Amino acid sequence: MTINIIPHPFDPLSAAEIEQAISIVKKAHGNDLFFNIVSLQEPRKAEMTAWLQAPETAPRPKRVAEVVVIAQDGKVFDGLVDLTSGTITKWDLLDGEQPIITMEELQLVEHVVRTDPKVIEQCVISGIDPKDMDKVYCDPWTIGYDKRFGSKKRYQQALMYYRPDIDDCQYQYPLDFCPIYDAEQKKIVHIDIPEVRRPLSRVPPVNYHPAGVEKKGGYRTDLKPIYITQPEGVSFKMTGRWMEWQNWKFHIGFNYREGIVFNNITFNDHGVERPIFYRLSLAEMVVPYGNPEHPHQRKHALDQGEYGAGYMTNSLSLGCDCKGAIHYLDADFPTRAGGVRTIKNAICIHEEDNGILFKHSDFRDDSVIVTRARKLIIQQIFTAANYEYAVAWIFHQDGTIQPEVKLTGILNTYSMDPDEDTKGWGTQVYPGVNAHNHQHLFCLRIDANVDGPKNTVFVNDAVPSDAPVGSPENPYGNAFYCKRTKLVTPAQAKTDYDGSTSRSWEIANTNKLHPYSKKPVSYKLVSREVPGLLPKPGSLVWKRAPFARHAVWVTKYRDDQLYPAGRHVPQTSGEKPVGIDAWLSEPGVADENIDNEDIVLWHTFGLTHFPAPEDFPVMPAEPITLLLRPRNFFENNPVMDVPFSYCRVPSQVRDGVPGWDKYRLVDRISKLAFDEGKEDGEKKEKEVNGCKGGCCGK
Amino acid sequence: MTINIIPHPFDPLSAAEIEQAISIVKKAHGNDLFFNIVSLQEPRKAEMTAWLQAPETAPRPKRVAEVVVIAQDGKVFDGLVDLTSGTITKWDLLDGEQPIITMEELQLVEHVVRTDPKVIEQCVISGIDPKDMDKVYCDPWTIGYDKRFGSKKRYQQALMYYRPDIDDCQYQYPLDFCPIYDAEQKKIVHIDIPEVRRPLSRVPPVNYHPAGVEKKGGYRTDLKPIYITQPEGVSFKMTGRWMEWQNWKFHIGFNYREGIVFNNITFNDHGVERPIFYRLSLAEMVVPYGNPEHPHQRKHALDQGEYGAGYMTNSLSLGCDCKGAIHYLDADFPTRAGGVRTIKNAICIHEEDNGILFKHSDFRDDSVIVTRARKLIIQQIFTAANYEYAVAWIFHQDGTIQPEVKLTGILNTYSMDPDEDTKGWGTQVYPGVNAHNHQHLFCLRIDANVDGPKNTVFVNDAVPSDAPVGSPENPYGNAFYCKRTKLVTPAQAKTDYDGSTSRSWEIANTNKLHPYSKKPVSYKLVSREVPGLLPKPGSLVWKRAPFARHAVWVTKYRDDQLYPAGRHVPQTSGEKPVGIDAWLSEPGVADENIDNEDIVLWHTFGLTHFPAPEDFPVMPAEPITLLLRPRNFFENNPVMDVPFSYCRVPSQVRDGVPGWDKYRLVDRISKLAFDEGKEDGEKKEKEVNGCKGGCCGK
Ligand SMILES: [Co+2]
Ligand SMILES: [Co+2]
Structure with missing residues (x-):
């Protein structure tokens, strides 16, 4: 390097x-x-x-x-x-626009809350000893938008919790009131208090730390280590922030807001560096909660615009967050006071074996080829108060890019009385703990450059032939095809997912047809976790997070149109259109041509989360993923030149000779799980039989 | 063992x-x-x-x-x-029922085809020298159903190909006619010949074997090996065919038809072995092709019922098909003549690291826990003529079971003239090679036993509140909930996927409510690759593969109701109901009670495949997956006792002491990708900084 x-x-x-x-x-x-x-x-x-x-x-x-x-x-x-x-x-x-909230701003709120007399008064009502205010915690959240406070001044809402012991998890002891913090005055200016009060839960804690696990019977002892090593080094090369790996080349950026940003992604196709995407990132997200009762409607964090996936990113640890041979990149950010802070190891980069890349055996002659796959993973993990998001960008050898988000961390919780009816808006995940329904919706921004800057998006639907069963065109009723609909204006391009047609979207370069298929070269967006925004049209979330109204939007490229909920997100009211809604509201824009233009595709994906007790007190990671796949882009399979693990061609079978030895990338380190040598000769036999045609090369 | x-x-x-x-x-x-x-x-x-x-x-x-x-x-x-x-x-x-077709039966057809004078005549018309009949190949397929031949006698159709050289790929040189083989007479009894003939392609081959790759510029040389080792052994234990791993216990069976079968899957929940599934398998599949022109409608292999995922399974190789520390199980089958053949290494079993299991950092005090995940993979790969299917059953520590199918191998192809119009029914993937549209649909059979034999299935839809935005019940419009619909009869239980509500299905035991959530203990089926059958209602495929008509069916358990397209699948006409359709046609069955009964859930998932040139001459593996997840099943997160990689609690941060050392499962083998030692002191500093709070333990 x-x-x-x-x-x-x-x-x-x-x-x-x-x-x-x-x-x-x-x-x-x-x-x-x-x-x-x-x-x-x-x-x-x-x-x-x-x-x-x-x-x-x-x-x-x-x-x-x-x-x-x-x-x-x-x-x-x-x-x-x-x-x-x-x-x-x-x-x-700026007039009435609030910039992103920094971690340093957030850190202040808890200190203010603990000494505010009105907050202390509410804590006492909840059953807390006023001497125990150091056991009171708050997660300062963006206020979202609350019309009583508007956008002119800077506010946060303080979601209140309690820890009986410093090492307990505060999300298990939510308090039922919500102070409003004025960031300029550094004061609590209001407290939202429910009509019916819920006293602090006195249920014993469930903890995921070692002392807690010890109490529940201790740790399992049957996990043996797995080691991943690359004694000859990694297969990727970095020059500054330019990555080269398996024909891929791209620049890895990082900013306060989107975190990882890729620029100028190209694929070397037999010596030609073919552009694919000019820029690729997660541009925004929103986590709307589904409880309609005031003030829970304010819980709909647009975490990237309001706090920043870069600002909140974790410093990653070798052997813990990352396993194998790892390359890290750091991130530099300003401090609030005007210094610089460095997040070491903000990005981790590594390769993984990915099972079988391709395989075929010919049943008639037992000729066979098997080639293993490799993937490159570029990852960050950010903590948004209670949740963590592990964002991995997975590059495959075959030209596929696979963004993946894993959700872990802790549920946002609210207090409930024993046997209180959650009315379907949440789940009691632990006694006294109500975890509200919510969605995690992410907006992938794809600045397309598929074999050049002029691209066109098509919607692809798998549909049966219109011709009835028994008709001359469809005698047996089996006819089906891919119905392609060209998206020609941003207004028409606002499209939703259709599970019944396995809908996908195709970013095509209609100027370049594939020599065999005669179809335009393209990248296909294959995304199946596309729940759609559950807050209704006209709702606060719908207005503030316009990108989430549709699975796909397509706009003509314009500099600085990066953030689909707007550049300054905190406290937007949604009364005026923001972000992508504002851009399309400009005269003529919604109806401008996006066919064969420099375009950006915005894709909202994610999941709807109805909490369950399994998610508490800390959530096992849940993955969401999608694919960007080359279709009609390469002349043929672009990974035939990946060294195979084993290949024996028909003539070698016929001639009774072993498979190809040259070019093999053979793994002689893999071994049988159990030492079966005790039974005489069995071990040796097993190994031989494990190697059809001498495959394993031992 | x-x-x-x-x-x-x-x-x-x-x-x-x-x-x-x-x-x-x-x-x-x-x-x-x-x-x-x-x-x-x-x-x-x-x-x-x-x-x-x-x-x-x-x-x-x-x-x-x-x-x-x-x-x-x-x-x-x-x-x-x-x-x-x-x-x-x-x-x-049996009367008019044909049993499964064995590989040995299939092997015979090619020999017959090569010597049949009428076939030779057709080959000559195609442009083949009659002396080159050894270069003519055929994939003998089930005839599906062809009313001209019926079901009484045993037939196969011979899909015809040519190899200019023994090591070329025959799928690149399809012939345009299709002989019909009578298995009893061992004779060709008919040839389907198109009206307009397509001569044999003379286009030079594209080959994925080393000689072919050499011609295209040779192999890439930049892949460095990755090794996966378990020096202390694996974490699973096998007693006979009983697997124990991370609280899971189950029996691993294998049969000619379904391949891997799991029985009596239980999870040890703090000392209690809780049943989950009595039996789990892929029970059937169908691959309908979408070209309506005769005789392509016959291409809709029900590969498991017609050939058997066990009979077609590969003998797997250490270091090639399988990487790491592997345990194999063999499979024994009869030969046609009445002997026994053994497929060595029919099943491979191994563990993999699976990234982060859970993580949380507290932003206010930098306390942190990070725990890595492990998964157990039980896998087979079978070859169905041109295609290979790698079927992996992935068990997660948190109680999730993840069936995964990877598709690779070679497209089924048909001949086309240069610039012939494929009419949308296929794609020219190489000059003269038309790969028809098709679907791969799999039927997962779940014999449920969720905390006992009496279970109930619910459909879960994520939906907005009915109350309009601004109404007292939904003032901000954000209300949403999980709408649950109980399935009470098999007729009502025939349900389809709904992408717009992120539909899932819940297999619940309504006799056992979770102590906190008060919801029934359950396993949730989360499946997003659910394309629906594209052949129309009333079509041949729709009749022969009834399971594929709906994403989910629920039936009351009955012995021997294992195969949802019927027990003997070849040449069923579909005129009489077969399989699940037949079972539900029995008087009273469609309307019998399935609420709180011993039930079986049948789930059809898969993908629609519109071929592209990237899939040729061999397909990079494409995965399809789904999840069976415990919800309201465990008291809380069931993996808190997995040894963490790093944990530092708030009191340790406060006291300035390192994190917990006891119980850690730390990986001291991971290392930085690049030797940065050249720059003085940097390497050391990097490592220290890579270890927030001394995390990596180096
Ligand atoms: Co969530
Ligand atoms: Co396919």
Whole structure:
């Protein structure tokens, strides 16, 4: 690995660049600023594309920092700093828009809550000794939007909990009231109190830490270690933040908001670097809760826009979060006061064996080929208060990209009385603990570049022939085909999932037809976890998270249209359209042409979570995944040149000779699980028989 | 591993038992018999359950062999042999029913085809030199059903191909005519010839074998090996065919038809062995092709009922098919002539690391727990002519069972002229090669036993509240809930997937409510690859593969109702109901009670495959999967006692002491991908920083 002195235009701002931007802003606007965002403004696409195509002759895109600050008086400024010239090129005062909430801002709330007399009063009503306020905890959440407080000032809601002991899990002891925190005054300005009170639960704790497990009988002792090693090194190569692996090449970025961002994803197809996606990321998410009772409607975190998947990302640990031969990348962010903090090991990168890549045996002659698959995983884990999200981007050798999100962590909980009716809006997962229904909806942003910038999206539905059974066109009734519908305007492109037709979407380059199939080269979006937004049309969530209204949207590419719930998400009311809704509300945009244009596909996927006691006190990871697959893109199977584990062709079978020895990538380390040597000769025989045609090569 | 001398009643017939059954039958009915089936008749459930509950006192279920033979005159007998008493207890002559087709029967067809003068004549018309008949190949397929030939006699259709060279792939050179083979006469009795002929393609081959890859530029050289080792041994234990792993216990069977069969799956929940499923298997599958033109409608193989996923299973190889520390089980089958053949390594069993099992960090104090997951994989791979199916049964520590099917192998192909219009029924995947649209639909049979034999199935739909936005019941419009519909009769239980409600099915025991949630203990079927049968209602496929008409069926348990397309599948016409359709047609059955009864759930899942050139000449594996998840089954998270990789509780953070050392299962073998030691001190620093709170333990 070499360290680039000059950052690549796609690189995140370095610590030095963050410091430089902050210093320029402080010089111009004083030291008393809170820095919410200091992040790369990605190069304008036209400039960047020109430079990528001719780096020797085209102008190198400038390094520009987006800077968002909150002044002492609560005023918010959104600016741009040109790091090349050292000048501020934009400095806008925002009106009624709240920038992203930083972890440092959140940390303050708990301290305020614990000393607020009105909160203490409510704690006492809940049954807490006022001397025990150090046992009171709060998760400060975005207020979402509450019309009583509006958007002009910065508020958070404090979801209240209690820990009988410092090592207990507070989510097991929720309190029933909800203070509202004014971030500017650093004060509690209101408390939402239910009419019927629920006293603090006194049920003994269930804990997932060792002392808790000891009490329940201790740890299982029957797990033997599994080790994964690559003694000859890994198969990927990194140059700065450029990854090369198995014909893939792409740049790995990272920002405060989306976390991992991929740029300029290409695939080397027999010497030709074919573009696939210009940019790929999770651009937004929303977690709406389904309990209609006030103030639970406020629980619908847009975690990326409101807190940031980068800001909340974990520092990952070798041998714990990551197993095998791991490469890490760090992340640099501003501190609120204007320093720099580094999250070490923000991204982990490794390869995994992936079972069989392809196999075929000919039944008539026992000729066989079996080739094992490898995958490359680029991963981050972020903690959004109670939940953790492990986001893995899995690259396959065959050109498939598989984003995967694993949900773990802890349920958001609310208090309930023994035998209180949850009315179907939640589940009692532990005595006194009501976990409300919710959804986890993610928006994948695909800035398509399938064999070039001009792309077209089609909806593909698997449907039976219209011709009735017994008709001349369909005598046996078995006819079916793929019905393709071209999406020609953003208005028409708002499409939903249809499970009954196994609907998929195809990002095609209609300018390039496959030589055999005569179909356009394409990448197909195969996504089956597409629950649709359950909050109704016109609801607060529907307005604030417009991307979630449909499974797929397609827009014409425009610089800075990155975030489909808007750039500044906290406290948007949804009264004015935001994000993708706002973009499409611009005159003419909804009906503009997106056929054979530079387009962006937005895909909302996720799951609906009806909690169960198995999810408590900590959730076994639940995966959600989807595929982006090349179809009619490659001339034929693009992985035939992956070294096989075993190959014996018909002529070798006929001639009684062993399979191919040359080119094999054989694993001589695998072994039988049990030592069966005790029974005379059996071990040897087993190994021989395990190797049809001498396959295992032992 | 100990070898049981007395087979367990669930064990497949041993080689000795197969020999015994054959010998008894030969003694009674002569030597001139072809043995199509000699397989365990599984114990009657009532007897077996009684014995499992009291093996000391209840009578041990007898060993009974199902035997199906074809006599020299084509007569088919379906019998039972009591191996304990050595007597034939049933010997029925079948009328118009054809038993499963064995590989040995199939092997014969190609020899007959090559010497048949009418076939040679057609080959010459196709452009083949009659001296090259050794280059003509055929895949003998079940005829499906062709009313011209009916069901009384045994036929196969011969899908014709050509190999210019013995090592070429015949699927690239399909011929356009289709001989019909009479299995009794061992003769070609008819040839289906299209009106417009398509001469043999002379396009150069594309081959996936090393000589072919060499021609295209050779193998990639940048893949470094990955090794997976378990130096302390595996974490599972096998006693005979009983598996114990991470609280799971079950019996692993195997038969000619379904391949892997699980019996008596239980989960040890704090000392109590709780039953989950009495039996679990893939009971049938169908692969309908969507080209309506004669004779392609005959391509809709019910591979398990027509050929058998056991009979077609591969002998697996260590280090090729299977990686790590592997345990194998063999399979014994009769030969056609009445001997025994053993497929060595028919089943492979191994553990894999599965990433993060659960994780939570508290943002306020950096306390953290991270625990890695393990999975157990029990796998077979079978070859159905051109296709291979890798069927993996994945057991998770948290009680989840995940069946997974990976599709690989080669597309079924038909010839086409250059630039012939495929009319949407197929794709030209290579010049002259038309791969027709098709589906792969599998039927999972779940003999439920969720905390006892009496179970009830519910359909769960995630739906918004009926109350409009702004109403008192739903002021913010965010209300949603899980709508549960009880399935009370088999007629009502025929249900389809609904993607718009993220539909799932719940197998519940309504006699046992969870102490906290008050919901019945249950296993939830979460399946998203549920395309529905595309051949229309009333079509041949719809009649012959009734299970595929709906995503879910529920029937009351009855002995011998194992196969949802019927027991003898080849050449069923569908004129009379077969399989599950026949069972529900019995008087009163469709409307009988299935609420709180011993029930079986049948689930059809799979995918619709519109071929693309990437699938040719051999397909990169494509996975299909689903989950069976415990919900309201365990008191709480059942994996808290899995040793963690790292755990530091808040009091340890407060006291400035390291995390828990006791109980850790730490991986000290993982390492950084790149040796960064060259830059002075960096390597050391990286490792320290990679270990938040000293996590990695280095
Ligand atoms: Co959730
Ligand atoms: Co297929």
